Amino acid sequence: MSIARREAEVEPFIRLQGVRKIYRGRREDFLAVSDVTFDVEMGELVSMVGPSGCGKTTVLKILAGLHSHEEGTVRIGNQSDRFDAARDIGMVFQQPLLLKWRRVIDNVLLPAEILGLPMAEARERAGHLLEMVGLSGFAQSYPYELSGGMQQRAAIARALVHDPKLVLMDEPFGALDALTREKMNLELLRIWGESGKTIVFVTHGIQEAVFLGSRVVVLTAGPARMADNFLVNLPYPRGLDLKTQEAFGDYTRRIYKLLGME
Amino acid sequence: MNDSRDRLRKWVLIVVMHLAAVLVWQAWITFGKVEPYIMPAPLDTFATLLEFKTYRWGHNTLITAASVFGGFWLAVVVGVILAVLFSWSRWLNEALMPLIVSLNMIPKVALGPIFIVWFSYGLGPNILIAFSICFLPILITTTRGLNEVEPELIDLVRTLRASRWQVFTKIQLPGALPYIFSGMKVAVVLAVAGAIVGEFIASEEGLGYLMMQVQVSLDTAGMFMAVLMITAVGVTLYAIVLLLERLLVVRDARME
Numbered sequence: 001m002s003i004a005r006r007e008a009e010v011e012p013f014i015r016l017q018g019v020r021k022i023y024r025g026r027r028e029d030f031l032a033v034s035d036v037t038f039d040v041e042m043g044e045l046v047s048m049v050g051p052s053g054c055g056k057t058t059v060l061k062i063l064a065g066l067h068s069h070e071e072g073t074v075r076i077g078n079q080s081d082r083f084d085a086a087r088d089i090g091m092v093f094q095q096p097l098l099l100k101w102r103r104v105i106d107n108v109l110l111p112a113e114i115l116g117l118p119m120a121e122a123r124e125r126a127g128h129l130l131e132m133v134g135l136s137g138f139a140q141s142y143p144y145e146l147s148g149g150m151q152q153r154a155a156i157a158r159a160l161v162h163d164p165k166l167v168l169m170d171e172p173f174g175a176l177d178a179l180t181r182e183k184m185n186l187e188l189l190r191i192w193g194e195s196g197k198t199i200v201f202v203t204h205g206i207q208e209a210v211f212l213g214s215r216v217v218v219l220t221a222g223p224a225r226m227a228d229n230f231l232v233n234l235p236y237p238r239g240l241d242l243k244t245q246e247a248f249g250d251y252t253r254r255i256y257k258l259l260g261m262e
Numbered sequence: 263m264n265d266s267r268d269r270l271r272k273w274v275l276i277v278v279m280h281l282a283a284v285l286v287w288q289a290w291i292t293f294g295k296v297e298p299y300i301m302p303a304p305l306d307t308f309a310t311l312l313e314f315k316t317y318r319w320g321h322n323t324l325i326t327a328a329s330v331f332g333g334f335w336l337a338v339v340v341g342v343i344l345a346v347l348f349s350w351s352r353w354l355n356e357a358l359m360p361l362i363v364s365l366n367m368i369p370k371v372a373l374g375p376i377f378i379v380w381f382s383y384g385l386g387p388n389i390l391i392a393f394s395i396c397f398l399p400i401l402i403t404t405t406r407g408l409n410e411v412e413p414e415l416i417d418l419v420r421t422l423r424a425s426r427w428q429v430f431t432k433i434q435l436p437g438a439l440p441y442i443f444s445g446m447k448v449a450v451v452l453a454v455a456g457a458i459v460g461e462f463i464a465s466e467e468g469l470g471y472l473m474m475q476v477q478v479s480l481d482t483a484g485m486f487m488a489v490l491m492i493t494a495v496g497v498t499l500y501a502i503v504l505l506l507e508r509l510l511v512v513r514d515a516r517m518e
Contacts, residue, residue, distance in 0.1 A: 061417070064417070064421050065421065066417055066420060066421065085421075085423075086421075086422060086423040087422075089421045089422075091417070091418050091421055093414045093417075093418070095412065095414065097412055097414055097415045097418060099432075099433065099436070099437070100437075100512055100514050101436050101437075101439070101511070101512045110419075110432065111422050113428075113432065114419060114422045114423075114424045114428055114432070115422055115423075142512055142513075142514060143514070144512075144513070144514035162422075
């Protein structure tokens with residue numbers, strides 16, 4: 001009994017094993033993803049990095065239950081942290097995708113409405129989340145009154161409003177200018193620290209991947225496959241000065257090498 | 263502060279420009295020595311308003327307004343409902359859309375005499391003519407608006423297992439509203455044209471019918487006034503549409 005329990009405890013929150021996905025084309029098939037094997041522990045922030053066409057978005061969509069896969073297994077949740085596919089996924093995309101006709105607070109509440117959660121509670125939670133992402137004064141604003149970075153903060157609050165166990169982010173800061181992007185990286189680390197969520201973060205920014213991730217998964221294109229998967233042993237909280245440290249450079253060089261850019 | 267001053271400026275400009283148009287009209291008559299049966303002076307035109315027993319302005323305007331408004335709102339209801347059905351059923355869309363486009367090629371004016379045979383004279387056939395001429399733009403813009411949803415937004419709500427009805431009421435329909443209104447703005451002009459054409463050929467009352475009547479006696483002033491009243495009906499409907507748009511559509515989403 002006690003041994004079985006200990007084994008259950010070491011089971012990771014997410015486990016992908018030998019995942020392979022092929023898009024069936026009219027003329028020829030396209031290998032979108034192959035050999036993807038990695039674990040994610042509860043509360044980890046995993047960066048998935050690679051060039052376009054490497055299948056990182058596809059892996060994210062498989063995790064989200066939006067795509068099927070041909071081979072391999074995908075398991076989310078374990079004995080201590082049950083996973084409900086409908087309620088436990090929050091998503092953030094490159095575009096904020098806020099509904100123009102809704103005020104910021106009502107945009108944040110959208111998942112709660114769809115899931116039919118008790119609205120009074122959700123509203124209170126949405127207020128706290130807006131505070132956490134630094135938008136407390138903008139609850140009643142419309143999206144067009146917000147800058148791109150602020151809209152993306154609102155999108156992050158929306159991804160958290162139903163208290164999901166897993167947050168999937170697909171190049172969330174890819175459309176922002178370089179400075180705002182650095183700032184949002186710091187914000188994300190803070191939000192992650194405060195919320196304790198498990199995050200899978202897709203990016204093509206190598207520095208961003210190392211800066212954010214407690215683990216980095218590297219995917220390569222042509223053919224699409226997983227090239228590496230390693231822990232980033234740099235302590236949190238991380239500040240921008242981290243990027244000047246030698247250990248940070250070692251990690252980024254390791255990825256550059258894998259992507260054939262050295 | 264600045265906003266309200268801007269708005270005042272806009273309104274003043276609207277009034278001034280309209281008055282200026284009337285002045286240019288008067289100047290043309292005065293200095294161009296135009297015969298009154300060719301082109302009546304503004305004052306002579308407005309004077310016909312006083313002879314309400316001859317022209318029955320109130321009654322005729324109400325009749326015309328009824329066919330314009332009736333045809334227009336019928337088109338809005340039918341156009342939006344059809345568009346919703348089309349967005350739900352790809353099959354229905356593919357089957358019916360080509361037929362509707364062909365039917366739209368029928369010159370609606372040519373339907374007038376047929377409608378007289380079917381429905382006799384009166385308001386009903388006029389509403390139908392106005393409807394038939396103005397419903398396609400609403401159908402087309404609404405269909406487009408309902409389909410114009412970012413695929414990633416669909417992904418987002420799919421992870422939450424949103425029902426089709428939720429996607430429709432929370433995302434598609436409010437997202438389509440600006441499109442519906444842009445279709446409605448086009449449809450207002452067409453509805454007025456449709457109703458008047460109907461009154462030319464298939465009516466015994468209304469401003470269109472009045473114009474045909476007074477034309478016989480070369481009462482150009484009466485005809486001008488009728489045109490102005492028709493325009494006023496159209497402008498009123500347009501204003502209602504703009505007001506509704508302002509109430510229902512967030513500024514950023516409005517299509518100018």
